[in-house]
Amino acid sequence: MDVADIPSVPEWLPDHLREDGIESLYPPQAEAVENGVTEGENLVAAVPTASGKTLIAALAMLASVERDGTALYIVPLRALASEKQEEFAEFEAYGLDVGVSTGNYESDGGWLAGKDIIVATSEKVDSLVRNDAPWLDDLSCVVTDEVHLVDDGERGPTLEVTLAKLRSLNPDLQTVALSATIGNAEELADWLDAALVDSDWRPIDLKKGVHYGNALHLEDGSQTQISVRQNEDQPAAIVRDTLADDGSTLVFVNSRRNAEAAARRLATTTEAGIDDEERDRLADIAAEIRDVSDTETSEDLAAAVEQGAAFHHAGLARDHRSLVEDAFRNRLVKVVCATPTLAAGVNTPSRRVVVRDWRRYDGSTGGMQPLSVLEVHQMMGRAGRPGRDPYGEAVLVASSHDELDELFDRYVWADPEPVRSKLAAEPALRTHILATVASGFASSRSGLLDFLEGTLYAQQTSGRDRLESVTDDVIAYLERNGFLERDADGLTATNLGHTVSRLYLDPMSAAELLDGLDDATDPTALGLYHLVSRTPDMYELYLRSGDEEEYTMLAYEREEKLLGAAPSEFEERFEDWLSALKTARLLEDWADEVDEDKITDRYGVGPGDIRGKVETAQWLLGAAESLASERQLDVAGAIREARIRAEHGVRAELVELASVRGVGRKRARRLFAAGIETPADLRDADKSTVLAALRGRRKTAENILENAGHRDPSMDGVEPDESVSYDGIGGDDSSAAGGSGEQAEDRQAKSDNQANLGDF
Numbered sequence: 001m002d003v004a005d006i007p008s009v010p011e012w013l014p015d016h017l018r019e020d021g022i023e024s025l026y027p028p029q030a031e032a033v034e035n036g037v038t039e040g041e042n043l044v045a046a047v048p049t050a051s052g053k054t055l056i057a058a059l060a061m062l063a064s065v066e067r068d069g070t071a072l073y074i075v076p077l078r079a080l081a082s083e084k085q086e087e088f089a090e091f092e093a094y095g096l097d098v099g100v101s102t103g104n105y106e107s108d109g110g111w112l113a114g115k116d117i118i119v120a121t122s123e124k125v126d127s128l129v130r131n132d133a134p135w136l137d138d139l140s141c142v143v144t145d146e147v148h149l150v151d152d153g154e155r156g157p158t159l160e161v162t163l164a165k166l167r168s169l170n171p172d173l174q175t176v177a178l179s180a181t182i183g184n185a186e187e188l189a190d191w192l193d194a195a196l197v198d199s200d201w202r203p204i205d206l207k208k209g210v211h212y213g214n215a216l217h218l219e220d221g222s223q224t225q226i227s228v229r230q231n232e233d234q235p236a237a238i239v240r241d242t243l244a245d246d247g248s249t250l251v252f253v254n255s256r257r258n259a260e261a262a263a264r265r266l267a268t269t270t271e272a273g274i275d276d277e278e279r280d281r282l283a284d285i286a287a288e289i290r291d292v293s294d295t296e297t298s299e300d301l302a303a304a305v306e307q308g309a310a311f312h313h314a315g316l317a318r319d320h321r322s323l324v325e326d327a328f329r330n331r332l333v334k335v336v337c338a339t340p341t342l343a344a345g346v347n348t349p350s351r352r353v354v355v356r357d358w359r360r361y362d363g364s365t366g367g368m369q370p371l372s373v374l375e376v377h378q379m380m381g382r383a384g385r386p387g388r389d390p391y392g393e394a395v396l397v398a399s400s401h402d403e404l405d406e407l408f409d410r411y412v413w414a415d416p417e418p419v420r421s422k423l424a425a426e427p428a429l430r431t432h433i434l435a436t437v438a439s440g441f442a443s444s445r446s447g448l449l450d451f452l453e454g455t456l457y458a459q460q461t462s463g464r465d466r467l468e469s470v471t472d473d474v475i476a477y478l479e480r481n482g483f484l485e486r487d488a489d490g491l492t493a494t495n496l497g498h499t500v501s502r503l504y505l506d507p508m509s510a511a512e513l514l515d516g517l518d519d520a521t522d523p524t525a526l527g528l529y530h531l532v533s534r535t536p537d538m539y540e541l542y543l544r545s546g547d548e549e550e551y552t553m554l555a556y557e558r559e560e561k562l563l564g565a566a567p568s569e570f571e572e573r574f575e576d577w578l579s580a581l582k583t584a585r586l587l588e589d590w591a592d593e594v595d596e597d598k599i600t601d602r603y604g605v606g607p608g609d610i611r612g613k614v615e616t617a618q619w620l621l622g623a624a625e626s627l628a629s630e631r632q633l634d635v636a637g638a639i640r641e642a643r644i645r646a647e648h649g650v651r652a653e654l655v656e657l658a659s660v661r662g663v664g665r666k667r668a669r670r671l672f673a674a675g676i677e678t679p680a681d682l683r684d685a686d687k688s689t690v691l692a693a694l695r696g697r698r699k700t701a702e703n704i705l706e707n708a709g710h711r712d713p714s715m716d717g718v719e720p721d722e723s724v725s726y727d728g729i730g731g732d733d734s735s736a737a738g739g740s741g742e743q744a745e746d747r748q749a750k751s752d753n754q755a756n757l758g759d760f
């Protein structure tokens with residue numbers, strides 16, 4: 001279909017598409033248009049990665065806006081929100097207003113009311129629904145990216161319920177759902193009353209295969225020789241072979257540690273394949289990486305990048321990740337070793353994809369479990385760069401003949417599994433049933449059941465009995481804990497229930513927090529960090545071998561500081577208690593100004609993990625503050641202090657100083673040591689003292705003085721006061737978590753307080 005023939009879209013669109021090199025629609029896109037996607041019809045498009053799904057979404061949204069509507073684009077990952085917004089921002093040249101909804105969960109995002117296209121995560125949309133954002137009633141089109149993630153145990157239920165709510169708020173809403181190729185696209189289409197485009201068309205051919213011995217066996221029956229040299233493993237041989245043809249490779253592995261180790265190993269292979277100019281440019285990127293933070297992870301990443309290799313996982317700081325992605329897209333970095341984060345939508349195609357690990361550790365079974373076909377196919381779909389490569393190749397790695405056969409059967413020939421609703425999981429139902437009542441979607445048991453009928457879960461559960469019995473259990477739990485009240489058939493949320501729903505807490509987290517706070521007098525920071533760490537909303541740190549003993553000792557030592565009744569060593573929840581204590585101690589170390597690299601070392605985490613824990617703790621402590629005032633408990637001051645200390649990573653005496661923009665933990669400590677103890681001191685400070693404490697960095701000093709409200713922040717002609725000593729206070733601030741300076745501010749701006757969801 002020629003772009004000029006798309007009905008109901010803005011007049012400027014065909015020319016705009018041609019400027020982007022798009023003359024005619026890809027077959028699945030044309031099929032979507034034939035099914036009325038630009039005319040308000042519901043559509044499920046199950047299409048492989050990189051086959052132009054985003055344009056289907058754009059067509060639906062632009063046509064909807066053309067009819068004076070408002071469109072919402074739901075992304076599965078925060079990281080994708082800004083990427084998509086940037087993509088749609090090109091429509092602003094034609095007068096459209098595109099917004100991305102970040103910011104905290106408690107606002108109704110009123111400023112979004114005037115936008116034409118809004119990008120948000122499903123958690124954010126869910127919270128907007130809970131906060132009654134009035135503009136949601138005016139939505140005319142909702143697009144869900146990666147709708148197959150309803151299958152995800154953690155975030156799937158929110159997506160599912162959010163879609164059901166939006167559709168029940170506005171029965172005329174156009175729903176467009178984009179999905180990877182899955183086993184039951186038909187069922188999703190039924191659920192959403194939508195037409196279905198189910199296609200395995202790709203703009204560039206994908207050949208799947210398995211490397212075994214010295215050959216790559218492809219699904220078309222062909223074999224390519226890729227010999228493994230001495231001192232080389234199979235991935236290295238494949239990377240070398242790809243490089244010889246000037247191509248890049250993505251290697252997927254099953255853990256962060258493996259990603260780092262593989263990058264280190266493959267760096268020797270890529271090193272041999274880069275020229276002098278590339279080496280210079282890689283050195284510049286490595287320097288930028290080192291600037292992001294001074295941790296071991298940062299150093300390891302920089303060292304690999306200097307040689308043309310990199311790793312990529314959720315433990316990296318955000319700036320690290322984007323530096324790696326850019327360098328890979330610019331073909332400077334020749335291989336990226338990644339955990340599946342990258343497969344989840346970040347747009348980084350490469351000539352070859354190697355899926356090195358097809359099993360992953362699974363905590364619930366305590367052993368290695370095979371990845372799903374859907375996951376493996378998603379990773380494989382990253383192979384082949386349209387316009388650059390004749391075709392892409394996606395390769396699994398076998399170490400025996402039996403494994404070669406098994407991998408062909410299990411992944412190469414296999415179709416992806418059907419997706420299944422995970423709404424029946426208890427935390428999900430608890431949270432969503434409370435929210436559904438609190439936000440007025442249902443006011444009786446039968447109303448609740450009717451609402452739940454609109455979910456995929458109901459569609460996939462035969463008979464209403466099971467739905468009724470889980471719903472009754474959850475209602476009973478919520479009633480028992482004072483979140484809901486019931487009379488006859490009627491259900492209402494209590495004030496506490498409303499607060500919990502608005503705060504976006506799992507009701508069980510709220511119950512745990514209240515239980516710990518109820519008879520707390522003078523809680524310590526550690527006590528509070530432990531309390532928030534044991535709620536289901538915090539991902540606890542795992543206990544490694546030896547940890548159990550260490551933290552059992554600590555639990556006895558610090559027993560009085562911990563809030564609520566401690567379990568005995570023989571109870572099952574004791575281990576959880578200890579994991580929470582480990583998490584709490586990480587937070588305490590951070591708030592005691594322990595160096596970031598010591599923390600990453602001590603707890604076996606990356607800098608991005610510290611940031612994640614800190615953000616979640618901040619959010620949960622904020623929620624605890626609200627709950628405490630709801631109950632009129634006299635602990636709000638202590639919670640606030642613990643929260644701000646966690647936010648900035650400082651001891652109590654630096655809380656005020658570190659709150660000045662641009663200061664941060666290490667600079668605050670040095671200023672304090674130089675006698676500048678409060679923002680007021682800073683406002684009237686002697687400039688040469690400030691300059692010395694900030695290690696002679698004029699620009700930084702000027703910014704900070706300006707933020708503190710100094711009359712004359714200029715550092716012209718000022719010399720650092722030599723008598724000011726800051727020895728032993730550590731390097732400069734550029735830490736991944738709560739650091740200071742522009743980078744940290746930028747990170748802060750990008751973060752939208754949803755860290756409780758984790759970045760997988």
Ligand code: ADP
Pocket residue numbers: 021022023024025026029048049050051052053054055347386
């Ligand atoms: P997906 O969202 O399915 O992963 P994208 O929408 O990112 O894939 O599309 C991949 C690439 O294909 C983009 O660079 C996009 O500009 C390009 N593209 C999409 N549709 C067309 C088309 N009809 N003709 C040419 N290129 C297209």
